[in-house]
Amino acid sequence: MIPAQFDYVRPGSLAESCQELASDEDTKVLAGGQSLLPLLRLRLAYPSKLVDIGRLPELKGVHDRGDHVFVGAMATHDEVMHSGVVHADCPLVALATSMVADPAIRHRGTFGGSLAHADPAGDLPAVVLALEGVFVARSAQGEREIPAAEFFVDYLESSLGPGEILVGVKIPKLGAGWGFHYEKFHRTAQAWAIVGVAAAVRRSNGSIAEARIGLTNMGPTPLRARATESALQGMELGDQVRQACDEAAADTSPPADLHAQPDYRRHLARVLTHRAVLTASGSP
Template sequence: MIPAQFDYERPTSLEQACQALASDEDAKVLAGGQSLLPLLRLRLAYPSKLVDVGRIAELKGVHDRGDHVFIGAMATHDEVLRSPVVRDGCPLVALAAAQVADPAIRHRGTFGGSLAHADPAGDLPAVALALEAVFVAASAQGEREIPAAAFFVDYWESALRQGEILTGVKVPKLGAGWGFHYEKFHRTAQAWAIVGVAAAVRRSNGSIAEARIGLTNMGATPVRARATEAALQGVELGDQVRQACEEAAADTSPPADLHAQPDYRRHLARVLTHRAVRTATASP
């Protein structure tokens, strides 16, 4: 299909972009376009203006900020997964970015665009939730920070306000003792996750001291597997881990669609959580 008519602006600074968004309440930000353009073609989105932020240098790059890694919203998935700063400081992000779609999309799609799209079937939202990342948004009124737990509101809906641009994401460095893994089940190598699990696990003296687990496509937003996180605390590595992971689907509302029914997704959540935690505890 052909998209509905819209105006187009391509600012070269963040200030100009904020002004362009403030001038039209129906304007949308265009980053890599891998999520927005299909919606436009299907006429599921009707923006009156697209503000292309592709030329704004302030939104690009990956930066080591000491206790956290700052990933610019316009950094592509490929840049993120190849970045030594990301691999060393927040390896779970690199593991998940490597599983986003296919190489063509990873070279065009952006880290910030994927998160701002807020698709619960996307790989990165659950990772941001598990790592307790902080989102930085800018507008004509100034800048604010949004914790990941408050950023995802509903299907394809984030906490970004009208006129705001996601400028980047602060990802904390968890340090020594932590292991990471992202486990994803999908029909084909390039498909959306039927269920995905982002696991960060801290080991101490042969047992699990702390666990953070984010679930992909188990509700209207990414969710934390809080019951399993609590059950894993103090557990020795072995069969007790499997038992704790049986709680992974508790308090979730997985969707029913052509690919899977809720009970199957709950089963996958339990199985994949065990795999992810087991791999995370084995990683250096």
């Protein structure tokens, strides 16, 4: 299909981009375009103007900032998954990013664009939520930071306000003792996750000292499996871990669609959480 008519601008700076975005509430940001362009073609989105931020240097790159890694919003998935800094300090991000769609999309799609799209079936929102990342947004009024727990509001809706642009994401370095894994169940290599689980596990003296678990496609936003996280704390690896992971679907509201019904997604959440936790904890 052919998109509806819209104006197009390519500002030369981040400040100018914020001004353009604030000029009309129907204006949309164009980053990699891998999420927005299909919506335009299907006429599911009717922006009056697109603000192309693809060439803004302020939004590019992956940077080591001491206690965290800063991933620029315009860093492509391919750049993130091959970054030495990400592999060294945020391996869960590198692993999950390598599972996003296919190579063509990973070369064009952007890290920030995928997160700002706020699709609960996307791989990265649950990962950043589990790692307790912080989103950095800029507007004509200045810059603010948004914790991941407050960023995802509803289906395809984030807490970015009118005139705000996502600049990048701070990913904390969790340090020694942590293990990570992302487990994804999907129909084909290019498909959205039917269910995905991002697990970060810290072991101490043979027991699980702390666990963080993010769930993909188990509700209108990415979710933390809080019941399982609490149950795993202080637990030794064994049969009890499976019992704790059986709580992963508690307080979730998975969707029903052509690919899976809610009860099947709850089953997958329990199974995949168990796999992800065992792998992240280093269990064979």
